[in-house]
Amino acid sequence: MNDKDKGKNMLKRPFIPKLDPDVRQLMDETGTRHIEYVSLIVVFFETFSLALFMLTRKNFGKEEWGSFSSVLFCIISSFIVFLSTRHILKNKVINHVQVVILNICYYLVMSIWSMWSSYRRYANGEQILTFYAVEIMLVCFITLKPWIGIVLSLIVYAFVYELLYQIDGAAGINTINYSILTLISMVGMGVRYHFLMWTAEASVKLERAKNDEIQDKINVLRAIANIYDRVNLIDFKDNTEMSVRDGDAVKKKLNLQTQTHTAMTANLFHRVMPDQIEEFNQFTDITTVRERLGKKRLISKDFIDVKDGWFRAQYIPVEMDENGIPERIVFTTRDVDDEKKHEEWLVRIAMTDELTRLFNRRSYDEDLKVYREQGMDEDFAILSADVNGLKMVNDTLGHVAGDELIKAAADCLLLTVGKKGKVYRTGGDEFMAILHTDDVDTIINQVMTTAAQWQGEYAKELSISLGYAAAKNHKELDIHELEKRADSEMYQAKAKYYERKGIDRRHGESDNDSNR
Incomplete structure (x- = not known):
């Protein structure tokens, strides 16, 4: 770009600035909101x-009817503008042309009203303070590009001067002061526009920085989302939810009321086992989840999907406020069905006897502890x-036959109980049952x-000594x-068996016959 083009841009920028669409959208919304408020205030005032008049x-x-008509015109026109602003602000995307x-219509209508009121007073020898007051008020909230504001101001002030000139040659007007007021009005509209533009640019820049930060976090979440079946980002700042795994992520509004x-x-309720629905309902309640999370790194709970088995639901905080x-x-x-099965297998190994698949001594002691703490039923x-x-x-037929005998006793007890x-295997040839x-x-x-x-392949008979206490x-x-x-x-029964x-037993058997 040469120096000539740079010079042209420097001249154009203050009067015909180029705006980012988001900045223009925010300026349109803010300016329209100001007109909404001001027009409503004018209507009430x-x-x-x-009424007082x-x-x-x-x-x-x-004269009274003239004043009445003038004020009524102001009320009706301001109320129409108020309704127009409400209609514009109702849309998610504001139409810039509207x-x-x-802005142009309201500037002109209010200027016409102030000209009318001032003209009547000026004709009676009064100053045109109404016009001056309204024009200054319009400068404070009308949002138009500087070049449009300059053109409108020149048209309006020129038209007013022409009216006054028709009455008395504008003798009641100090031309220098009037020109200064015209200039102030034009400059004021430009300053107002640029101030709103700078404010909007700063807001948009800040919002984009926040969105970029959020997007970075979402990208990180998406990068690790492959290990999860579902990933949902819940934003309590703007009360939205968004599926992170979706390619085209769309925010859905949340109404916490x-x-x-x-x-x-x-959507998961119909997949959870019926007896876990109440627990799942409490765990996934978003009105209490922040309180339950507190300063924890995460909270999780496992549930059973009626079709796919176990899954683990988790809430993980990714952003905290200053209070944590x-x-x-x-x-x-995340699907944890295989993990759960592995856990169950490990527990089963820890709690079962390898040879008989009965519960082992450890399991027996754990169960007795529960009864000891909670009491026994009748x-x-x-x-x-x-x-x-x-x-x-074992001595005559070998340990294979001994193992066969132990498994036979286990099957016999398990089948009968x-x-x-x-039923528990608590020792080599010892069993207990609760x-x-x-x-x-x-x-x-x-x-x-x-x-x-019973008759086995190696051992030909099975004998079990039993005893109980109810x-x-x-x-x-x-x-x-x-x-x-x-x-x-049981030992009494065993003694009778050996006696019979x-x-x-001092030479043939011990109380604990197997080393297994």
Whole structure:
């Protein structure tokens, strides 16, 4: 660009500035809002003035009717402008042409009204203060490009001067002062326009910087969104939600007066297991989530999708206010069904016996602890069981046969106890069962019958010694004492078995036959 073009641009910029569309939109909105307020104030003020004028006049002559018509014209025209501004501001995107036309029309209409009022007074020997006051007021809130304001001001002031000249040659007007006032009006409109432009530019620049910052955060979220099934950005500043995973992200409005859930979480309700819906409802309540998050890094909860299995829902704060309250939060969901299955598998391994797949000693101790803390039911009972002759089988037929015997005893107990309790392998050939039944004798008889009918590939018979203690029969005993009593009865049964078989246990068997 040469120096000549630069000079032209420097001359054009103050009078015909080029505006960014967002800046112009903000200027149009602000300027129209000012006209809305001012026109409404004029309507109220002039209506009050008209009412006072009517009440203080005993009769009406030509002059009174002239004043009445003048004020009424001002009220009607200002009210029409007020309705026009409301119509323009109702639209999300303001039509710039409508705004320009509104500004020009209001400037001209108010100028015509002030000319009319001033003309009548000037003809009676008064100054034209009404016109001066209205023009200065218009300078303060009319928003037009400087060149348009200059042209309009020149037209209006020239027309007023011509009117006054027709009356008395404008003898009551100081031409120099009038010219200065004209210049001040033109400069004032230019200053007003540029001040509004600078303010709008600063606001737009700040908003864009904020939006760029938000977009950067969204880009980061999108970069990590691939590990999540759903990612929703909840903005409590402007009460919106937006799916971060969507290619064309669209903000949806949130009404926190009527909404307790976002659109995303509302769509998940039909996928959650019925018995978890209430818990899911509480967890995803956006009216309480900021309070629940507090200064935490995140909050999460696992739920079951009726089709796809376990998923994990999380709320993660991404922006806080000065008090540490989250202003922007990300809601995510992620499929954790495989993870849950792995956890369950690990728990199962930790709580089950590898050989028999029964619950192990650790599981038994954990369950006893619960009963010890919460108390026993009326139908609570402990069953103690021990495989007879396991050492002899191990010694004569090998550990494969011994394992077969242990698994047979486990199957026998599990089949018989069924849903009436839990069966545990607590040692090599030792088993315990926690029962909920009023008829333990029947279960013991069924175990003995099932065991008597068993025949294995290596061992030919299965014998189990059993003992039990029921809470209803020993109300004075605690759970530890019940366990000892059940063991005691089992050892008595085992002693009878060896006595009946004629086996000297001091040489043939130990109480814990297997090293497994």
